[in-house]
Amino acid sequence: MITRRIFILVPLFHDGGVEQWAKGLIEGFKDDWEVHMIVHGEITHPIPLEDKRIYQVSRFSQIVRTLKQLDFGKEDILFSSLTPANMRGLAIKFLFRCKLITGVQVSLMKLAWESHFKFLIRRFLYGIILWYADYTITASNGIKQEIPGWRNSKKLKVFWNPVIKESFLGERKTPIHERSRIVLGVGRLERQKGFDRLIRATRKLVDMGESNFKVRIVGSGSLENELREQIKKESLQEFVELTPFTPDVFNYYLESKVFVLSSLYEGFGNVLAEALVSNCYCISFDINHGPSDILNNGQFGQLIEDGNIDRLTSEIQKGLNYNQETFVSEEKLNLQGKKFTSDFYIDRLKNEIISS
Secondary structure: OOOOEEEEEEOOEOOOHHHHHHHHHHHHHOOOOEEEEEEOOOEOOOOOOOHHHEEEOOOHHHHHHHHHHOOOOOOOEEEEEOHHHHHHHHHHHHHHOOEEEEEEOOOOOOOOOOOHHHHHHHHHHHHHHHHHOOEEEEOOHHHHHOOOOOOOOOOEEEOOOOOEOHHHHHOOOOOHHHOEEEEEEEOOOOHHHOHHHHHHHHHHHHHOOOOOOEEEEEOOOOOHHHHHHHHHHOOOOOOEEEEOOOOOOHHHHHHEEEEEEOOOOOOOOHHHHHHHHOOOEEEEEOOOOOHHHHOOOOOOOEEEOOOOHHHHHHHHHHHHOOOOOOOOOHHHHHHHHHHHEHHHHHHHHHHHHHOO
């Protein structure tokens, strides 16, 4: 009997969305497949695999040598995500004739700090990746729409990121109206996450007379000092706290009344999905991409115009004073939440991609 093997290739392993995607693959396949993880960069967070199946390398030649030692070949399946790993994955496909499934977890739109030339090169590279990969999966419908000429291709599919186990949906969640008046934000302390916008909204809330509440931002990153300075400048030390990221972040979701996704852009927005299934009152800027998928265009939470701080402030105030158990019925919430489970994700992969 041939051992079925999955290999996952990523450029780093921190605490972001791609790492959550990789964990979902590991969780979903580990019981009946042999799973291996290759990271061609930094590892700062635990990988839920045996050490002997985790390979940290720095050069492409080391990846090739590792795969040869493992007798990697056409019977194996390689998953990759993010541009550096996807390009390496394409080279591996040519060398070993394996099945390649590339993941696009982040927006392909032109970023504010990206030169037009670099943007065109990135789009060109993804054209090559999409042409030669066996399948490409995007984390949201918005990302799929950014790929001209491929939107109707059977090789291009939308798979929402797996962020929870299905058993979590059956666990009791404290009703929204019984929770502490905590407004939660979760993510890396980087420009993309827009936490400065949440802090500005907090200042407006205080100016409107709100006093009995706390804003908790959970994460780590290069902007920590800058955000602390903003909190101090706005005299919000009593209201806003920065908390380092923890693997037990769901404890914060489960005790918070309101969750805010203040990002400038996302590929999917894992934290919003996590907050939704934790029964938080969810608010998000309607950005590219993910929130409209997760909240189903506003059915499961508040989608507001990107950058509208006044509207954000108003919706946070509504959330803090919300007096219902859930935003929608528990049945509807669990039906939507099931789409974010590793079980649902893996079943789709097996039926729509691996078995084809």
